[in-house]
Amino acid sequence: xxxxxxxxxxxxxxxxxxxxxxxxxxxxxxxxxxxxxxxxxxxxxxxxxxxxxxxxxxxxxxxxxxxx
Numbered sequence: 001x002x003x004x005x006x007x008x009x010x011x012x013x014x015x016x017x018x019x020x021x022x023x024x025x026x027x028x029x030x031x032x033x034x035x036x037x038x039x040x041x042x043x044x045x046x047x048x049x050x051x052x053x054x055x056x057x058x059x060x061x062x063x064x065x066x067x068x
Contacts (some may be wrong), residue, residue: 001043001044002048003042003066004040004045004051004064004065005037005039005064005067006055006062006064007063008037008061010035012036013039015059016035020038027043027044028047028051029042052064
């Protein structure tokens with residue numbers, strides 16, 4: 001399992017809800033902390049690579065921190 005903490009700019013908070021609904025599936029769990037922060041957990045590397053690609057596509061400058 002892989003996990004990351006993601007923060008986006010406050011000016012992009014309206015995109016977070018749509019992102020969560022578009023990306024979450026049986027291999028990806030997303031916990032939305034607030035309007036601009038979320039924790040994303042995936043089954044493996046491929047799912048995480050997809051999620052990171054979508055983050056870069058949807059948001060201008062997401063901050064991505066790995067979790068242990």
